[in-house]
Amino acid sequence: MITAIVMIHANADRIPETAQAIADLDGVAEVYSCAGDVDLIAVVRVRVHEELADVIAGSLSRVPGVSSTSTHIAFRSYSAGDTDAAFAVGLD
Incomplete structure (x- = not known):
């Protein structure tokens, strides 16, 4: 399994809707709303690089x-x- 961490800058007035739309995508395992340099962080897991x-x-x-x-x-x-x-x- 290949894991990618995607840092996302989003329009401030659409962060919840944007996060949910990203979370609904195939291949996206998790989406976090966060403080700091980026608005959202998505964890993407796929089988092949392509x-x-x-x-x-x-x-x-x-x-x-x-x-x-x-x-x-x-x-x-x-x-x-x-x-x-x-x-x-x-240890079992």
Whole structure:
């Protein structure tokens, strides 16, 4: 699975509608409204790299209210759940 984190600048008066429209797209796993340099952060998960273009450039960037995006492709996950599972191997 390929994961991309998309930083999204959105029109301030349309953030809730824009976030929901993005969350409804195939390939979008999560959307967060946040404070800071960007308005929304979307987590996109696809099976092959070619699908990133379809989801991000083809759909997400065209959602009404999206003014710009910046995409970051994840290489590896270091989540707490992954770490806990690694240390629990053989404890059954």
